[in-house]
Amino acid sequence: MATHAPLVTISIPAYNLGSYLEKTLNSVFKQTYQNFEILLVDDASTDHTAEVIAKFAEQDDRIKPHFFKEHEGVSKARNYAIDNARGGYDRFCGWR
Helix, strand or coil: CCCCCCCEEEEEEECCCHHHHHHHHHHHHCCCCCCEEEEEEECCCCCCHHHHHHHHHHHCCCEEEEECCCCCCHHHHHHHHHHHCCCCEEEECCCC
16 A cells, blocks of 8 residues: 655745745755645745746746735744645745
C-alpha cells in the first residue's frame, strides 16, 4: 500500500522583499520534500515584490499568490495565509 505524503503549507507574508524573495523561493524548491503549497501574501509592497511573485506563480502552480490593495501589516497577512492554507502542516516564514 502506497503512503501519500501530506501537503505542507508554506506561508510567506511579504512587504518590500523583492530583493530577497527569489532566493527564498529557490531555497524552498531545492528541498527534498516537494508536496507543498506556497501562500505568498504581498502586503501592498511598493518595490518589485509583486512582479517577483507573479513571475514565480506563472512557473509553478503550487504558488498561491494574494495581493493586498492597501498595507495591512504582517498579522493580517499571516492570518490570511492561515485561513487559506490547505495543508495539514504549516510553515511560516518570518520575513518582514
